[in-house]
Amino acid sequence: MAANLGAHETMEVHEILTTAINGINHFNLYSSFVQDQRLRQILNNQLQFMTNEYNQMVNTLNNQGNTAAVPYRSSGQSAPIYGLDNPVRQSPNMSMNQFDDRDVSSSMLACHKSSATMKMIAALECADPQLRRMLQQGAVNCAEQAYEVWQYMNHMGYYQVPTMKQETTNTILNTYQSASNPMNTGMGMEQRFQ
Numbered sequence: 001m002a003a004n005l006g007a008h009e010t011m012e013v014h015e016i017l018t019t020a021i022n023g024i025n026h027f028n029l030y031s032s033f034v035q036d037q038r039l040r041q042i043l044n045n046q047l048q049f050m051t052n053e054y055n056q057m058v059n060t061l062n063n064q065g066n067t068a069a070v071p072y073r074s075s076g077q078s079a080p081i082y083g084l085d086n087p088v089r090q091s092p093n094m095s096m097n098q099f100d101d102r103d104v105s106s107s108m109l110a111c112h113k114s115s116a117t118m119k120m121i122a123a124l125e126c127a128d129p130q131l132r133r134m135l136q137q138g139a140v141n142c143a144e145q146a147y148e149v150w151q152y153m154n155h156m157g158y159y160q161v162p163t164m165k166q167e168t169t170n171t172i173l174n175t176y177q178s179a180s181n182p183m184n185t186g187m188g189m190e191q192r193f194q
Contacts, residue, residue: 004128005127005128005131009125009126009127013057013061013122016057016135017058019115027108030043033103035100035101036156039101042075042108045075046108049145052070053070053138056070057134057138069133069134069136071141072140078151081155083162084162087160102158105156105158106158109146109150112145115138115142116142116146123139
């Protein structure tokens with residue numbers, strides 16, 4: 001497959017694979033700082049998945065593998081906790097000795113958000129349909145992994161969800177109304193744009 005790629009998609013894939021290597025390396029580094037067993041399980045599952053996904057893309061590019069991207073399956077779903085409950089003040093760590101589970105999970109979340117964005121942008125620039133589908137699935141996988149980490153953070157109180165008064169929320173959301181279908185108005189395209 002690699003010889004059949006255009007210059008632009010080759011450079012996009014180069015960025016994706018380099019970012020994947022960096023993500024895998026960072027997750028390996030984070031492992032030594034994890035204290036919470038649930039976070040350790042999430043990190044280990046995601047690290048294994050990220051490594052397999054990286055290998056699959058490399059093998060596909062070298063015409064040695066299956067081109068069907070595998071979807072990520074999170075370890076479980078829980079309902080989000082809304083509202084603020086004494087949010088902890090945050091500041092940068094001045095030493096690696098201060099790195100904790102909040103830092104690990106926040107770094108994991110940032111990695112997945114960035115990777116999801118990069119993979120979707122690469123998919124939008126990709127001409128090869130197989131590679132495009134693989135990148136699209138990769139973006140969805142990152143989004144699923146990000147949500148799994150976010151759920152952990154939310155449950156632990158590391159990522160709280162501020163809310164507005166219900167009246168304010170309703171006022172904002174109720175300003176949007178359904179659009180009428182222009183095809184049902186009886187007017188042809190030429191009449192609508194005159």
